[in-house]
Amino acid sequence: MPIAPLDILVHASNILLLVAYSVRDILWLRWFAVAAALTNIPFFLLQETVLWPPVMWACVFTAINLAQIWRIYLQRRPVRLTGDEQRLYALGFDSIRPRDFLSLTMLGAWEDAPEGKRLLEAGKPAEEVCIAIDGTVAMSRGGENLGVLMPGQLVGVTMVLIGEPSPVDARFATRGRYIRWPVGRLRVFLDARPELRAAVLAHVKQDIARKLYGTKAGVAA
Numbered sequence: 113m114p115i116a117p118l119d120i121l122v123h124a125s126n127i128l129l130l131v132a133y134s135v136r137d138i139l140w141l142r143w144f145a146v147a148a149a150l151t152n153i154p155f156f157l158l159q160e161t162v163l164w165p166p167v168m169w170a171c172v173f174t175a176i177n178l179a180q181i182w183r184i185y186l187q188r189r190p191v192r193l194t195g196d197e198q199r200l201y202a203l204g205f206d207s208i209r210p211r212d213f214l215s216l217t218m219l220g221a222w223e224d225a226p227e228g229k230r231l232l233e234a235g236k237p238a239e240e241v242c243i244a245i246d247g248t249v250a251m252s253r254g255g256e257n258l259g260v261l262m263p264g265q266l267v268g269v270t271m272v273l274i275g276e277p278s279p280v281d282a283r284f285a286t287r288g289r290y291i292r293w294p295v296g297r298l299r300v301f302l303d304a305r306p307e308l309r310a311a312v313l314a315h316v317k318q319d320i321a322r323k324l325y326g327t328k329a330g331v332a333a
Contacts, residue, residue: 118155125151139184142177149174187211196222199245200291203264204315212308219301220293225284231267232282237275238268240292247288251280260285266319268295273316 125148132144149170156163156170191210193201197217205213231242231249249261258280261267271278272295302309 118158121151121155125149125155139181139188142181142184146174146177146181149177196245196289196291200243200264203243203245204319207315208308208311212305212311216301216308216312217291219297220291222289222291225288225290227284227287229284229288230281231284231290232271232278232280234279234281235277237277238271238295240294241269241272241298242267242290242292244284244288244290247284247286247290249282249288250285251282253280261323263288265323266316269316270320270323 128144128148128151132141132148135141135144153167153170156166191214193210193214197214200217201208201210201213208216225244225247231240232238232251234253243266244261244263246263248263249265249267251258251261261282267282267290268278302312
């Protein structure tokens with residue numbers, strides 16, 4: 113049976129859809145779906161009576177797939193960290209995917225800290241979680257030195273987890289630089305991202321364990 117020239121477009125479109133449903137990569141699936149829709153459009157336009165409804169829906173599906181293709185390319189583009197972000201990443205966050213880590217740091221704010229800058233005040237709840245990338249943070253209680261937190265260690269997270277006022281003061285013993293996250297915004301952000309939340313909590317547990325072994329009387333900030 114002879115095949116009409118326009119029918120070739122229909123066969124080609126369905127072959128492209130067959131290939132689209134066979135590939136594993138969602139990006140290639142969407143590209144083949146776009147090609148299938150565009151191949152069908154001339155068939156609908158070249159009929160004796162133009163089939164406008166299929167043309168319209170083919171354009172809609174094409175637009176949706178192209179938008180999703182653009183989103184995938186944005187998600188897959190290389191992650192570029194700043195110097196501060198790279199140093200923080202190397203201080204213990206390398207188990208988190210770089211793109212997730214970047215979104216986490218974008219939620220926080222970077223600040224330079226003079227010597228004596230207070231991060232925790234005894235008797236008051238922790239309103240922020242902080243991590244120094246430069247400088248050391250000294251912990252004390254009633255004037256007694258309890259230990260020093262090194263760059264990369266979390267400040268304030270223990271108080272946030274137990275929901276009680278801080279029993280210690282925490283101040284920069286030297287000039288430094290740190291990132292801080294407001295507790296409320298951080299909770300909302302992580303609750304919306306279960307996988308990232310699990311990765312951050314795993315890091316928190318490791319950090320608390322290091323503090324319990326490395327600080328005087330097992331006091332953790």
